[in-house]
Amino acid sequence: MNASKLFALMAGLCMMTWGSCGTVSAQQTQKTNSVRLDDGAKPTPIRLFDDLDPSELRDRNFPDSRRPKTPNAGSRTLEEITMDGPFTFDRKISFLVSGADGSFNSYFYLNTQTGYSMMDAQAHKQWIPTGEGKTVQIMTHTGDFYSYIDSREGKYSMKMSSGFDGLDIMLMANSLEQEGFRRTGKKVNKGSGVPFTRAEYSGKDSDGNAVSLWLSDPLDIRLDNNKTYLLTGHFGLGYFTDRKTLQNYMVTGIESKDGSIFITANEKSNASFSGKGYTTMGDLMMGGMTGQSDYMAERMQAAEVEIAQIEDPQLRALAKKELEQMSGLAGAMGNTAKKVGETNDLRHLGVGMEQMSEEYSAFAHMLLQSRQGIRQLELNIVELKKMSDDEYARAEIKKNNCLISCNERKVTLLNRAVELEDRIRRQYKKDDDDDKRDEDLGKLYEETLSELNRIADCGCND
CATH class of the missing domain: 1.20.140 (Butyryl-CoA Dehydrogenase, subunit A; domain 3)
Structure with missing residues (x-):
């Protein structure tokens, strides 16, 4: 898949998972300053797939004892980690990207507390096979990108910020209904090459093009909605809470006219990276x-x-x-x-x-x-x-x-x-x-x- 089509797909992911990718207005910023997230209130109980038949999506092989009764993810999404790190990650999410020009497999690591994700040098090479040297890319919870390049000329790092902060992400979080997404009735059962049973929600991206969002049982993840409604890594794959229904979802696939991306594995990991030693x-x-x-x-x-x-x-x-x-x-x-x-x-x-x-x-x-x-x-x-x-x-x-x-x-x-x-x-x-x-x-x-x-x-x- 060529870069332009892949970036178009990424733009669609951004719109669907963040609710909006535009600049936050002055009015929104003013509201942000008055938001209190840690007010001591008890978390609202989260319902799972109330609008679906539980037998359709709920993984019966996943024991209820492992399903969290209280939030266990997203507690540190309002924190900022500098480019020096250190960065740690407890999940490895593998995926397949397909388009008219072909397909490729890669992966990223996700920290389920901070919302930071990382494509290490090997993952980045699978994504962009051309170019010399090694590149590690880290995406923060707010969409900032940290890049670390190790080449013959030296080791360099750079940042490309999104202009958002954690509170902006909270304000932009919407529900599927608010974003115009509706369940189509299509479902793909767990099986060969499909690690999670998933249901399709269809809607439109910011340009009015048709997009499908595939959602699955979040299993052992429950977001702390006093801190965030969103915990997605590279390409918009990960977890989010529907702000209206307060249902937790795992985003396992996205399809658009330019291609598709689907999770092929989501497993526990113990990866880490340090940004020290790089010249900015x-x-x-x-x-x-x-x-x-x-x-x-x-x-x-x-x-x-x-x-x-x-x-x-x-x-x-x-x-x-x-x-x-x-x-x-x-x-x-x-x-x-x-x-x-x-x-x-x-x-x-x-x-x-x-x-x-x-x-x-x-x-x-x-x-x-x-x-x-x-x-x-x-x-x-x-x-x-x-x-x-x-x-x-x-x-x-x-x-x-x-x-x-x-x-x-x-x-x-x-x-x-x-x-x-x-x-x-x-x-x-x-x-x-x-x-x-x-x-x-x-x-x-x-x-x-x-x-x-x-x-x-x-x-x-x-």
Whole structure:
């Protein structure tokens, strides 16, 4: 299965198990601060599969004596473990992913108290077989990803945060009914290759595509709903409590138009990992920032000196405007690098790039350069006319006029591109319009650059 289809499937898992994968609003955040989870109240008794015939899904071979009478999982989901660890895991969940391009088996480890899960180097290699070195990936309860890379160049770690915390996850937890999932009546019995009897619930993902969620008896797991309603690891497989019915489920499978993922085994384990000894990407960026910052400062100062020596006021003004634009971009890049360096969180890189793309327009920069080029050509013609009226001067004047006409065509094209770019950005304001905005901007960039390449050869040397 290719990466794009697999990530599409993962997005579906996120929506179904977390209720929402969007940014928490300010109103929700305000509510979060007032939530009390440890108020001493007795846990509400959890019913198992009230809407189902117990004989259909309840594993009769699993003794009632092993079913927890009180919560035994999720008690530490509000805690945060730093990237150094240590990390421990008490479950190993194996799974099979299938799609149009093939299938693969892999596994992850799950800590049923913290909600952290890990794909060790072997599991990660089964998931992504290409690439050198060894990679360990840990996902926190809140959806942050810690990656640890052991390569010939060294041992490095990095973080990609989700922007959520444990209380956000509590607030986003919904019921199957609230998310529009309904039982279809389909059931697959426990047997060869099927470790748990499972029932199908169908619904739609955030894009409106049909998705099936397969649920099973949670057996020896019962979540502490004073701390969480969700305890899923990689790919959304694991456990959750329906917030309305307060029924515990084990998520054993998910199907979408892009493929499926099913648990093939869920067994006790005693795995561990330490993140100590890895150099963070933040430290690497901070180490290289000082020299880069000094270099950029020197470049800007040198450019200011050169611009001050330009005699023509119009050309000097255009060059100064370009320098201001580049200075702002360099400052934004520096701030982004500093933020990543301080936090070791690559999410800030994405946020910074998004901000830079909104504030800096490559088309506007190219437009300034073309206008400077036109002005310089006009000044060249003035100087050529002061020369003797010989064949060389006439040929150079003709060539410069040709180049001016060529650059004016570029200016017309770039002016239109800048206007369309601004219109597209203003048209898509909502967060859920990002994909459509990026699609339209991508088309604009492709079409404009293709046209610029077509007229790049002005033919003025013929």
